[in-house]
Amino acid sequence: MTVLSDKIATNAKTLWTVAWNERTGQVVPSTDEIAHSNGAVKVEATYLYADLADSTEMQKLYGSDFAARVHRMYLGGACEVIRAQGGEIRSFDGDRVMGIFMGKRMRNDATSAALKINWVVCEVINKLTINRKRSNGDWWKVSHGVGIDSGEALIVRAGVRNRPGGSNHNDLISIGAAPAIAAKLSGLRNVGGATIVTDNVYRYLQDSTKLSTKDKTNMFKGPQTRDVDPYKVTTYTSSWWTRP
Template structure:
């Protein structure tokens, strides 16, 4: 108990070493114990739906092919629009966009993910589910929000990763988990109002 008390005191009472970030930080860019980066950014979460049912219906090898295909599409579309991948959580991926066009780029990336799934992945799945009586169509949702974030490292030495604290990552993650809504992309008013003012329709 004393060991944990000492570690917790180090977390609660150490002064933050906060820096304004001009680029999306990597894990090694943030000090382990009290480092933090402030960043204005747009967060995109892409989350494949029904992964639990997918695993129940197909052999692990086939389910893994489908999940990997989805993540490959999401990563490529995010990177193609200048986004930075900073987190995976099962079949969900997080992208961070910065700069003056960050909201536009995030929305474009989300639209591109949906387009590739509809035009390439699902048609392939309709004919290529080898030795399976079941069919599968990938559905998903992208959540996007924008705002200031406070980026720190969580975990312990040699076992830590970046954690984004703020409305934008939290809300974008929750929006990506919506099911049963029309369409495949949900954005907040912070993103929509900016695009609307710029004359962009989605």
Template sequence: MALKDDLTNAVDGILGTAFEERDGQKIPTSDDIALSNGAVKLDAAFLYADLAGSGVIAKVCPWDTTAKIIRAYLDCSVRIIRAQGGEIRSFDGDRVMGVFIGDRKRTNSVKAALKIQWATENLIQKKATARFNSVKNNDVKIRQACGIDVGISRAVRAGIRNNNDLIWIGRPPSFAAKLSDNREYPYCTFISAAVYDAMLDEAKLSKGVNMWEKRSMKFAGGDEAVYRSNYEWTP
């Protein structure tokens, strides 16, 4: 069968799919969902951690230095997300996505984001500057941003057999990814109003002072209330 026929049959089959949706009691893995028509509905917080300016780092630093910086950022992000009760469900270059469920999903994801900022500023930046001349001599600034949104999403599998992965359908993962694209240093953590309004004070206040500043940004053709913070949290 020619590739054109394969593609035609695949598109017809996918567009005609009747999904079998179920409520998720845990954060699903790819093996938990049928490739053909499975879907899991989940109320979750999505955190995207995104290393900023990696193209600039790659331009002025040797490839192995760049690789070490990216690996250090992703390693710290993964460890922090998991320590805060989240699960990793996606890597995309120098970006990672964590998923949180449960009553503390907003608070835990926000604390994770603030800890990722601490690790970037106090570990990765300082140690890379001390170790690598290319970072020091070019005054490389290692920056990052985290975005978080919360709500109902669906997980389905996309791809073909032996070459597939989970994709997440819904506003929360899309908006969280968009929030992580912000570059407003020293403000490096961005959360939706849905996160801010229901997270605990332990993630909202520092010594009685609100750590968050209300802003507005465009998303999906509308104006959205968001909150940004220039605070960090020592693990």
């Protein structure tokens, strides 16, 4: 019988020494397109992380039933918007979803998705969940954050494969500054708006993405310099929403 500690050590040694079979990707890969043993796809992509805020307080104040419904509305709405804007969903993490966008319009598509996800929160979820208060007496609203950055990333598979019965428990992970920064930006709170994009996204935005439809007001404020450990990034923030 194989001792678990020996199995883990052997697998780690294999992963440490194996040479990557790397290729450049033109579209977002799916799990079965990357070899578990040594497959890797290098992409130039825009990463969007949408993160529901105050999940623990929500459950504590209003119970699991209410929290579960809000989670499903938020993640379901975000996923619909991401897909409609041409993004691919490759990861869920509790109350957070990651979308990957590629192509010539990837920054504009991701930013449009963020503004539309904010509509889901402001105009749909919060109108269904009104008349609830926090413990301090303030009115409670669902809040969230969407972080976006763009750049090079390496996509690989991680997890368990070839379990008895033929089942696998592994998923794609993205390694690079862009996904890491986008994830951290989505977790910032009280920064002047739910949508935060880096300068590497903002400077590519077309007027149709960053200006309001009615009076052509810039929907973003900035620049602001932020420490996103271990990076220092220039960001722009928006509290606006646009209807899907």
